[in-house]
Amino acid sequence: MADTPHAYPPAEIEARLSRDLPRWRYQDGTLHRRYETHGWKGTVLVIGAIGHLAEAAWHHPDISASWGWVEIRLSTHDAGGGITDRDFALAAKIEDVVGWQPGLEGQGLEGTPNANPRFAYIKYD
Numbered sequence: 639m640a641d642t643p644h645a646y647p648p649a650e651i652e653a654r655l656s657r658d659l660p661r662w663r664y665q666d667g668t669l670h671r672r673y674e675t676h677g678w679k680g681t682v683l684v685i686g687a688i689g690h691l692a693e694a695a696w697h698h699p700d701i702s703a704s705w706g707w708v709e710i711r712l713s714t715h716d717a718g719g720g721i722t723d724r725d726f727a728l729a730a731k732i733e734d735v736v737g738w739q740p741g742l743e744g745q746g747l748e749g750t751p752n753a754n755p756r757f758a759y760i761k762y763d
């Protein structure tokens with residue numbers, strides 16, 4: 639049986655979020671993040687991306703969604719619902735991938751033409 643991962647106390651969770659994941663919140667015992675989108679297509683694409691990351695990580699968030707938003711809640715079942723390194727690691731990867739704007743990185747990728755409502759799909763915050 640794999641060791642039970644260490645669960646952090648609230649004060650450490652808050653400090654780590656403030657330092658590393660400022661757009662995430664410690665809410666109802668979970669690491670919580672809300673992403674806004676321009677509509678259903680964007681919402682489904684974001685869910686799909688997070689779904690892949692979760693399966694690759696073998697660590698799965700609770701996901702809720704509607705037309706223009708996706709909410710993520712992370713905790714570790716194997717630690718009785720506590721917040722562990724697994725949650726912070728997956729949250730960081732999700733934030734990197736969903737928030738990725740290659741058009742701002744000057745590496746040759748144009749990025750989504752967000753100024754055009756026909757193509758914009760994530761509301762970057």
Ligand SMILES: C[C@H](O)[C@H](O)[C@H]1CNC2=NC(N)=NC(=O)C2=N1
Binds near residue numbers: 698717
């Ligand atoms: C049954 C148990 O959920 C699984 O073994 C794995 C996969 N995904 C998981 N996801 C989350 N959030 N916590 C876990 O402890 C976990 N464990």
